[in-house]
Amino acid sequence: MASLVGSRVERKEDKRFLTGKGRYTADINLANQTYAIFVRSPHARASIKKLNIDKALKSSGVVSILTGKEIADDKIGGLIAGWAIRSEDGTEMKCPGNPPLAKDNVNFVGDPVAVVIAESLAEAKEAAEKVEVDYKVLKAVTSTADAMNGDTIHEGIDKNLCFDWLLGDRQKVKEAFDKADKVISIDIINNRLIPNAMEPRACVADYNAASEEITLYTTSQNPHLSRLIMSAFGNVAPEHKLRVVAPDVGGGFGSKINVYNEDIVCSWAAKKINRAIKWVAERSESFLTDIHGRDHVTHAELAVTKDGKFLGFKNETIANLGAYARVFGTVTPTYLFGPCATGVYEIPAAYTNVKAVYTNTAPVDAYRGAGRPEATYTIERLVEKASMELGIDKTELRIKNFPTAFPFKQTLVHTVDSGDYVAGMEKAKQMADYKGFDARRKESEAKGKLRGIGVTSYFEACGIAPSAAVMSLGCGVGLWESAEVRFNPTGQVTVYTGSHSHGQSHQTTFAQIAADELGVPIENIDIVHGDTDKGTFGMGTYGSRSLAVGGIAIVNACKKIVEKGKRVTAKMLEANPEDVEFKDGEFIVSKSNKKKTIGEVAFACYLPGVRDEMKSPLPEGDEPGLKETSFYDPSNFSFPAGTHIAEVEIDPETGHVKLEKYTACDDFGRIINPMVVEGQVHGGLAQGIGQALYENAEYDETGQLMTGSYMDYTMPRADNFPEFNIGYTCTHATTNPLGVKGCGEAGAIAAPPTVMNAVIDALGGQEVTMPATAEKVWKACKNLKKSNAKAA
Amino acid sequence: MFKSYWVKILIKGEIMGKISLEVNGRKVEKEASDNTLLSTFLREHLQLTGTHIGCDTSQCGACVVHVDGNSLKSCTALAADVNGSKVTTIEGLETNGKMHPMQEAFKKLHGLQCGFCTPGMVMSAVDLLQKNKKPSDTEIRDWLEGNICRCTGYQNIVSAVKEAATKM
Incomplete structure (x- = not known):
């Protein structure tokens, strides 16, 4: 039987999506359901003086109106930060309470203060208009850089500072800088982004008074984790009385990791009114209340010798957390950021210091890449600047500082098990025709255009797990993953995974893995996920962990099935279990022609007997049935890496940046389905290029979101991109049996510095902040003209 | 009034x-x-x-x-x-349970991931081919400018539309 792992298998999930049969949360309607509309703060910072619902209650069709008071009275808990970070001085981070409905204070535009539940959506909307809230508006804090000088947002949290964290050794770095021939320094802003999954968030909550069970259908990347948080911290219901279902989910990119206010409020309220409640976000609500990403202000320095060896690195960053610290809010700018900030280079001394600040803006949390794009942007902009200042070719300078051997003990935390960064660089250069750039630049110049080339070499730590490691760093839960493999008596297989697919293709790639492990045709394998009532507890999908953690749990559960199958075959065929081999779905007794198919073995496990004979095929000690579970906790993160090269052409008359070529050469370890991996790379690149050239979330000084619709927030569209040139090198991960590393975030990590390095190269080294809009670039072109004229 | x-x-x-x-x-x-x-x-x-x-x-x-x-x-x-x-x-779009060539092409070339933008994207693409039987890459990208996809980076969508054009 040919192996499916490594083949371009078409997706099992596609037909339903292509024929309109997907079932997303907003498609679910329950009998007798009501509709919820949230009353949200129009102010970024205010205290609530009075909240009057009398008029609204009289509005037609209103079933109930609930406020922060009822939620507090019922002791419903708030939203939480999932990682505890300790400051350099040893103190614990400071987190404010974040009630699902604000009672006393609101802290960002969109912070919900009440929920109106009515018979129809139109009636809920109309009644919501009649809720009267008397706010005392306070001065908002919105700037990341100045947040520490602003008014105190949360009582008791001085300077709006959640923590002041250090990773690395300041003294060693100082010594390294003292020895340097040259110090390259840079000030950069990592612009704030809005994830914008195309499916707006939604939930439908239902209460069954007979079983006293709440069911919540919600747009989540991790239904089990949501249930845990809603139960343990939200106090909504004990876990065995709370079922969370994340059906088809239309993209997440990190924004659907969090449990949100609406999940808790609708679940709690459904029980209160003993009816189902449906809430679907409008896009404007998504802009205001989905978590945002990035938003760093950084000063970084690189100490180098004159021939280009890196000696030391320092990174001083202010990270905006928004109004509250959420699930991955505090780890994103720390352990997902700091360890990767030294990039793919051997740098003997380094430190990263992060001050995480609260502002009156939407909470900032994990968005595709989470911390690693910010880290990569910092080091790769710095290295590119070093290449300009030292006059060393940008690819040579990088190669000079790559690790020469693996495992590579990276400066701050990670030990990278495998990779070949030089091979990746060489292949990328070849794919991009790096040598031919000068000629292309001259052609552009002849047309009056500016042309630039940018390079990024990156690595990232993903496959987010080892529980022991993450918990020692402050994570509130272990980050293993589970799988359960169930054989039916008639031979088909159902695989339950705790991971979740919202575009990642689990139904196909996970089935490919199980098909190879078990020798069962892929048509006879179903992957089930997204329902806490089905399968074992799992941690969900983020940090490119589905395959590297969840996929391995499936492999391990399959291996247990095979082990049992060998024992059963041995008993059935009167052989020694050690003499039974398994290959392509058959258990074969070695040196004989005796064999059983896995289907026959499964059948025997469920029907362990023969008429007129008192003989069971089950060995002593083995129970009937064929079902195995695995909870897999890897020994390390996984470390994809690669080199990307971009070329841009700028029209100095308009400032328009045209991305002419984009080359990505990545090492994701073993590839299960090349078609799916290619799709993940393309999508990541589009988001990374979006950050560099188009996207930006902007608040004004009063805390109003200025980019709150698709008219104002520039989403990348089909006509913004060239055809991407994608290639791979491959070194297998040594820390998991499949040798896989993860591919979901690479594009979003590598693309921003690659594109910006190209833009800045075209502009003769002039710094431009992301996004490099026509206006900014046009101004830079004018400066360039002036300085050229002066030089002449 | x-x-x-x-x-x-x-x-x-x-x-x-x-x-x-x-x-x-x-x-x-x-x-x-x-x-x-x-x-x-x-x-x-x-x-x-x-x-x-x-x-x-x-x-x-x-x-x-x-x-x-x-x-x-x-x-x-x-x-x-x-x-x-x-x-x-x-x-x-299906006829007698058989997917439209555009749907088939999206499946074959991985023109979708989460599936949320897909219905609108497919319907737009079908209309494009009704009006322009052999569109160039640029024409496809321009036409689909009104359809946002956050997952695919559009490349495989463009390939799927070209593939469908050979089958319609």
Whole structure:
């Protein structure tokens, strides 16, 4: 039987999506359901003086109106930060309470203060208009850089500072800088982004008074984790009385990791009114209340010798957390950021210091890449600047500082098990025709255009797990993953995974893995996920962990099935279990022609007997049935890496940046389905290029979101991109049996510095902040003209 | 007088009317308030939930359907406005259980990931090929400018449209 792992298998999930049969949360309607509309703060910072619902209650069709008071009275808990970070001085981070409905204070535009539940959506909307809230508006804090000088947002949290964290050794770095021939320094802003999954968030909550069970259908990347948080911290219901279902989910990119206010409020309220409640976000609500990403202000320095060896690195960053610290809010700018900030280079001394600040803006949390794009942007902009200042070719300078051997003990935390960064660089250069750039630049110049080339070499730590490691760093839960493999008596297989697919293709790639492990045709394998009532507890999908953690749990559960199958075959065929081999779905007794198919073995496990004979095929000690579970906790993160090269052409008359070529050469370890991996790379690149050239979330000084619709927030569209040139090198991960590393975030990590390095190269080294809009670039072109004229 | 009429229709939706359409080849007739959007009519009144709502402002294109053969963003059209028309939604593209060449091409070339923008994207792409049988890459990208996809980076969508053009 040919192996499916490594083949371009078409997706099992596609037909339903292509024929309109997907079932997303907003498609679910329950009998007798009501509709919820949230009353949200129009102010970024205010205290609530009075909240009057009398008029609204009289509005037609209103079933109930609930406020922060009822939620507090019922002791419903708030939203939480999932990682505890300790400051350099040893103190614990400071987190404010974040009630699902604000009672006393609101802290960002969109912070919900009440929920109106009515018979129809139109009636809920109309009644919501009649809720009267008397706010005392306070001065908002919105700037990341100045947040520490602003008014105190949360009582008791001085300077709006959640923590002041250090990773690395300041003294060693100082010594390294003292020895340097040259110090390259840079000030950069990592612009704030809005994830914008195309499916707006939604939930439908239902209460069954007979079983006293709440069911919540919600747009989540991790239904089990949501249930845990809603139960343990939200106090909504004990876990065995709370079922969370994340059906088809239309993209997440990190924004659907969090449990949100609406999940808790609708679940709690459904029980209160003993009816189902449906809430679907409008896009404007998504802009205001989905978590945002990035938003760093950084000063970084690189100490180098004159021939280009890196000696030391320092990174001083202010990270905006928004109004509250959420699930991955505090780890994103720390352990997902700091360890990767030294990039793919051997740098003997380094430190990263992060001050995480609260502002009156939407909470900032994990968005595709989470911390690693910010880290990569910092080091790769710095290295590119070093290449300009030292006059060393940008690819040579990088190669000079790559690790020469693996495992590579990276400066701050990670030990990278495998990779070949030089091979990746060489292949990328070849794919991009790096040598031919000068000629292309001259052609552009002849047309009056500016042309630039940018390079990024990156690595990232993903496959987010080892529980022991993450918990020692402050994570509130272990980050293993589970799988359960169930054989039916008639031979088909159902695989339950705790991971979740919202575009990642689990139904196909996970089935490919199980098909190879078990020798069962892929048509006879179903992957089930997204329902806490089905399968074992799992941690969900983020940090490119589905395959590297969840996929391995499936492999391990399959291996247990095979082990049992060998024992059963041995008993059935009167052989020694050690003499039974398994290959392509058959258990074969070695040196004989005796064999059983896995289907026959499964059948025997469920029907362990023969008429007129008192003989069971089950060995002593083995129970009937064929079902195995695995909870897999890897020994390390996984470390994809690669080199990307971009070329841009700028029209100095308009400032328009045209991305002419984009080359990505990545090492994701073993590839299960090349078609799916290619799709993940393309999508990541589009988001990374979006950050560099188009996207930006902007608040004004009063805390109003200025980019709150698709008219104002520039989403990348089909006509913004060239055809991407994608290639791979491959070194297998040594820390998991499949040798896989993860591919979901690479594009979003590598693309921003690659594109910006190209833009800045075209502009003769002039710094431009992301996004490099026509206006900014046009101004830079004018400066360039002036300085050229002066030089002449 | 005139103002209160519009308030009644557009804000309160108090005026009910009969909407008659031919949807995916089937005649349908339903009572609906005059402020019912075509997207709402399809999703809530006919349970055709393949048409998605991604932005409410006619920007993202997840709601694209065909009305009398032309693509239209159904979240910004009133059902009453298209009364009497022939509407095709993503659910109506198959013939005798066989997917349309555009659907087949999206599957073959991985033109979708989470599937949310897909119905609108496919309906737009089918309309493009109705109007331009052999579009260039640039023409495809320009045409699809009104459909946002956050997952695919568009490349495989463009390839799928080109592939479908060879099969239609």
